[in-house]
Amino acid sequence: MPELPEVEITKKTLQKHVVDQTIQDLQIKNRNLRYKIDIEFKNKVVKKKIVNISRRSKYLVFLLSDGNYFIIHLGMSGRLLIANKKQKKFLDTSFYASHPAIKKHNHVYFLFKKKILIYNDTRRFGFIKYYNSKEFLNCQHLINLGVEPLSSECNFAQLSQKIKKYNKSIKNVLMDQTCIAGLGNIYVNEALFLSKIHPERNSLRVDAPELKKLLQAIKDILKKSIRLGGSTIKDFHNSEGKIGSFQNYFKVYGRENEKCTRSRCGGMIKKITIGGRASFFCNICQQ
DNA sequence: TTCTTTGTTCCGGA
DNA sequence: GTCCGGAACAAAGA
Numbered sequence: 001m002p003e004l005p006e007v008e009i010t011k012k013t014l015q016k017h018v019v020d021q022t023i024q025d026l027q028i029k030n031r032n033l034r035y036k037i038d039i040e041f042k043n044k045v046v047k048k049k050i051v052n053i054s055r056r057s058k059y060l061v062f063l064l065s066d067g068n069y070f071i072i073h074l075g076m077s078g079r080l081l082i083a084n085k086k087q088k089k090f091l092d093t094s095f096y097a098s099h100p101a102i103k104k105h106n107h108v109y110f111l112f113k114k115k116i117l118i119y120n121d122t123r124r125f126g127f128i129k130y131y132n133s134k135e136f137l138n139c140q141h142l143i144n145l146g147v148e149p150l151s152s153e154c155n156f157a158q159l160s161q162k163i164k165k166y167n168k169s170i171k172n173v174l175m176d177q178t179c180i181a182g183l184g185n186i187y188v189n190e191a192l193f194l195s196k197i198h199p200e201r202n203s204l205r206v207d208a209p210e211l212k213k214l215l216q217a218i219k220d221i222l223k224k225s226i227r228l229g230g231s232t233i234k235d236f237h238n239s240e241g242k243i244g245s246f247q248n249y250f251k252v253y254g255r256e257n258e259k260c261t262r263s264r265c266g267g268m269i270k271k272i273t274i275g276g277r278a279s280f281f282c283n284i285c286q287q
Numbered sequence: 288t289t290c291t292t293t294g295t296t297c298c299g300g301a
Numbered sequence: 302g303t304c305c306g307g308a309a310c311a312a313a314g315a
Contacts, residue, residue, distance in 0.1 A: 002293090034295085034310080058294075076293035077312080105312095123311045125294070141295090168305065177295080184294070276307065278292075290315085297309080 002074045004182030005225035022049045025111040034127040057181035067133040075125030083116040145181040171199035191217040193252040198286045252280040
């Protein structure tokens with residue numbers, strides 16, 4: 001579930017609580033995430049201070065005081081939660097009350113002086129990987145990623161050149177992390193609706209005005225979602241247990257058989273599968 | 288019981 | 302070699 005806005009929210013919350021804090025201890029309850037956590041991981045990070053947390057696409061990048069790194073990907077259901085060490089409870093206590101089974105999926109605990117950072121992941125599709133400063137430059141997860149959609153490098157001139165290299169549906173191009181990095185199924189569906197482009201249209205047949213519109217839609221949607229704390233479907237919470245509200249503004253995602261929200265369109269939201277993923281679009285205004 | 292859902296990687300066919 | 306589509310992966314709720 002977490003796409004770029006949700007990872008961005010997670011980053012901001014974590015920055016507030018654990019940057020400049022030293023990892024005093026690490027407890028691994030379950031090493032079997034998408035990739036098995038390195039048995040040496042604990043020895044490599046304990047006693048190191050987290051000096052920076054940044055985001056690249058859907059990855060969180062932690063820089064340690066010795067110049068080495070670890071990255072965390074939340075997969076589909078991963079979360080990073082902040083707990084108060086002394087009281088042994090989450091900052092927002094209502095969080096546990098509404099999610100009683102959650103503790104079962106707490107896999108890793110990072111212990112700081114006053115706080116605990118918990119990696120929780122129901123489906124265990126996320127992962128944590130350590131890289132020394134030299135290896136990090138060659139990190140296979142990060143090296144092939146496309147442009148950050150909210151950066152100035154993500155502009156019409158560059159995108160119109162790049163898109164010529166793909167011969168597949170525009171939806172699959174947007175889902176392809178080597179083109180634009182960080183978009184997932186929800187935001188791609190929404191962006192294509194806003195720019196009135198059918199998801200199955202070959203990307204080579206998206207003309208210049210449409211591409212401009214699409215680019216603007218992507219940026220607008222991501223910014224709006226970040227402003228609203230991300231989307232909370234299938235229970236995304238930020239690291240303090242708070243929920244986002246962008247899901248209330250979805251125009252097509254999950255709206256199969258509803259009327260198009262464009263007042264004079266008269267179309268119907270259809271659902272098809274593209275690249276194995278649910279795709280929602282209006283049968284009239286997205287051509 | 289089977290289907291759906293999510294992001295990424297891997298594999299086979301063109 | 303390259304590109305693209307689809308399967309696989311885990312787990313839970315409908």
